[in-house]
Amino acid sequence: MNNKPIRVLVAKPGLDGHDRGAKVIAQALRDAGMEVIYTGLRQTPEQIVQAALQEDVNVVALSSLSGAHLHLFPPVVKGLKNNNAGDIWVLGGGVIPDEDIPLLKKAGIVEVFGPGTNTKSVVDYIKGKLNG
């Protein structure tokens, strides 16, 4: 694990078109030495699960700013588990109200990053989780 670069799928579930954050995060992770795949817009949870399996990633980073996260994030975790890929970490980011964070965590999203997050803290988090 330590010698192999960390692979991350950055994904935009749902109809939301705000991809500035997703792309900035993707580039920051890449600059930190990770291998990053970006899905583009309008992905269904099923498409994201398939992409994660195909690309053999360690982490899926979901971004949503449209308020549909409770509908869109949990099915990704579920889909991965159903495909024996429950070891893939699923992270969330975007405009997510505080009171929704415990709900997402309960559904298996390991961490949620809100507005104003420093990209370095995401890099450190992923590296810490996977290498630590």
Added chain:
Amino acid sequence: MFDKNEINLLKQKKSVWQKKLDEQIKKRPERQQEFITDSGINIETAYTPSNLNTEGIDLSLPGEYPYTRGVQPNLYRGRHWTMRQYAGFGTAEETNKRFRYLLDQGQTGLSVAFDLPTQIGFDSDHPLAMGEVGKVGVAIDSIIDMETLFNGIPLDKVSTSMTINSPAAILLAMYIAVAEKQGVTPDKLNGTIQNDILKEYIARGTYIFPPTQSMRLITDIFDYCAKNIANWNTISISGYHIREAGSTAVQEIAFTLADGIAYVQAALDSGLNVDDFAPRLSFFFNAHLNFLEEIAKFRAARRLWAKIMKERFGAKSPKSMMLRFHTQTAGCTLTAQQPDVNIIRVAFQALSAVLGGTQSLHTNSRDEALALPNEDSVLIALRTQQVIGYEIGVADTVDPLGGSYMIENLTDEIEKKAMEYIEKIDSMGGAPEAIEYMQKEIQQSAYRYQTDIEKHKKVVIGLNKFIMESERPKGLLKVDPAVGERQVEKLAKLKSQRDNDKVGQLLNQLGRVALGNDNLMPYFIEAVKNYATLGEICGVLREVYGEYKQQIVF
């Protein structure tokens, strides 16, 4: 106007002054190594007439070509800008309530935010609409929702702006039909549809159809409106979202005007005369944080567009050359941390738009980094505009910063740099061919902006300086999760009560016309009047036209 000898003397004087200053700086360094705008324009210590473009100085007055100082001679002395808050959430009933509240508080125009399924042409019962119904705007499935949305609001008395792009023609058709039910004829309607597909591909994401077919829908609207709704702004060519996606000020106006050029060209290619449609083109810009650069940006955009329309497209009517624009303050500059500080950011951004001569303005609310704004936050945002308009005197003269050596210099610089981008995009075959190029440029700027914040080269109060533990504000707006179910019920009821045979015929007809050359607008109006839904109409067009596939630029 400027004597060459005097200017030369001034230049000499300034270089002596600069030398002295440099020595002083060696002893006591300035707080930054360099002072540069996000667009990469170097800001000098002080400006003098020698910074002016004395050869080709622009001495136009407000209301005179090239409209650098404004499109009207007396601007806000006649009437303030339209105070127009972008609003919409949940059902048409809830949004109608918010509209009436805003009008009661002195707002002077409406601006409709539609939810994502509406913007992407799906009815609320579509599988891809799951979880998105009513979230970022109001859900509109049929003319019934549209009627409710404007219930009690006389459409001949307000102007309405609609942020709708791919399905703009259909929402406009619903608006026309609702007005008719109110007894208002199309020629009495005032308003705007965004209708700007190119920036959807570039930066905003609510595209449906491929470029060629989308451009046909757009030019159909230009043509129809020129003949039937003379006061309607047929497009709002938008830099706002390009800026929100991370572009610089220069990129914002360059890419926007490049899009504008593509629309004008498409309309000319479809056989329209420039002066028939160009007067109804309008624009939409962002008011970001760099106060002086923003003011200069608005001025530069006006001058550039006037020149493009006159010189490139041979427009004869002055109205074709006038760049009229709406402004929204920059949502991306709002912080979730210490959100009340956002009120101050918004106030300065709004002031830059007013000093830049905007025709209408939306001020963001303090809580928008966290949620859609609640009533209290929207009220402060609207009051901010009213303070600028009524209390501080800036609306009493036109372009008060015109003639400032600094602002004039910055206006020239922005114009020059934007023109370089436009030439580059021209060389690639125009905006529709340069979508990925623009995306890449925007993305680089966005990353640089974020890196600058993280390296503390850029200060964001509350985020990387003057940090405080602050509690999240209470009472954030939460959209009722049941709105999706309610819309689905409404749709089922509609489909059980309307004349489904008639709807089927109209949809078939629409599919045939979409393949031909007739203007589609009358067919959309007919279809929505007979209760065809937005999703059904877009479904027909999806079948006939196919869908746009995004190229992933990363």
